[in-house]
Amino acid sequence: KAGVTQTPRYLIKTRGQQVTLSCSPISGHRSVSWYQQTPGQGLQFLFEYFSETQRNKGNFPGRFSGRQFSNSRSEMNVSTLELGDSALYLCASSLGGASSYEQYFGPGTRLTVT
Amino acid sequence: TQLLEQSPQFLSIQEGENLTVYCNSSSVFSSLQWYRQEPGEGPVLLVTVVTGGEVKKLKRLTFQFGDARKDSSLHITAAQPGDTGLYLCAGARHGNKLVFGAGTILRVKS
Numbered sequence: 001k002a003g004v005t006q007t008p009r010y011l012i013k014t015r016g017q018q019v020t021l022s023c024s025p026i027s028g029h030r031s032v033s034w035y036q037q038t039p040g041q042g043l044q045f046l047f048e049y050f051s052e053t054q055r056n057k058g059n060f061p062g063r064f065s066g067r068q069f070s071n072s073r074s075e076m077n078v079s080t081l082e083l084g085d086s087a088l089y090l091c092a093s094s095l096g097g098a099s100s101y102e103q104y105f106g107p108g109t110r111l112t113v114t
Numbered sequence: 115t116q117l118l119e120q121s122p123q124f125l126s127i128q129e130g131e132n133l134t135v136y137c138n139s140s141s142v143f144s145s146l147q148w149y150r151q152e153p154g155e156g157p158v159l160l161v162t163v164v165t166g167g168e169v170k171k172l173k174r175l176t177f178q179f180g181d182a183r184k185d186s187s188l189h190i191t192a193a194q195p196g197d198t199g200l201y202l203c204a205g206a207r208h209g210n211k212l213v214f215g216a217g218t219i220l221r222v223k224s
Binding site: 004033035042043044045048056090092101102103104105106107108110 | 144145147149154155156157158159162202204206211212213214215216217
């Protein structure tokens with residue numbers, strides 16, 4: 001079974017631009033979660049989507065948004081990029097049931113904002 | 115403040131030594147997971163513990179969930195260079211939302 005895939009793997013943007021990251025979950029997984037990982041803050045939860053609806057949300061500004069499509073694929077968008085948005089963005093998928101806590105991560109997208 | 119405190123933050127040991135990584139919280143979790151992450155890759159799930167007092171073994175790795183489901187430990191016996199990586203614990207609360215510890219960077223020297 002193929003794992004979680006994320007595209008692109010690397011991205012360089014300038015301040016003020018916007019960016020869209022893509023995630024394809026493991027086949028059959030209906031939940032997709034997004035995380036930001038930085039050396040200083042560690043892994044921070046952004047949001048989770050299940051059946052095309054945002055089910056959980058972390059403490060990030062409204063510049064960070066996401067969506068999920070009917071095939072469970074998900075995209076994350078960051079608008080008006082800031083230098084502090086430079087990070088590894090990780091997507092994780094799970095079955096999504098009430099007790100399915102196990103998440104399977106993709107390799108991440110390394111975003112650099114200059 | 116971190117909801118999950120991991121210690122130590124960094125560990126550098128020789129091949130063959132034993133080590134323990136701790137994950138502590140004042141909160142109760144429905145379950146707790148341990149992940150290992152290598153540079154440039156996403157975290158890989160090692161184990162999930164659900165029941166208070168539960169002990170799980172994965173080859174040379176032993177995971178324990180505290181009786182009160184507030185803490186966990188990961189013990190590695192006879193560490194090998196291939197064990198090098200970032201070890202993360204994550205607690206599940208409020209459904210599928212995971213809270214991660216800051217991680218323990220392990221370096222095993224040959």
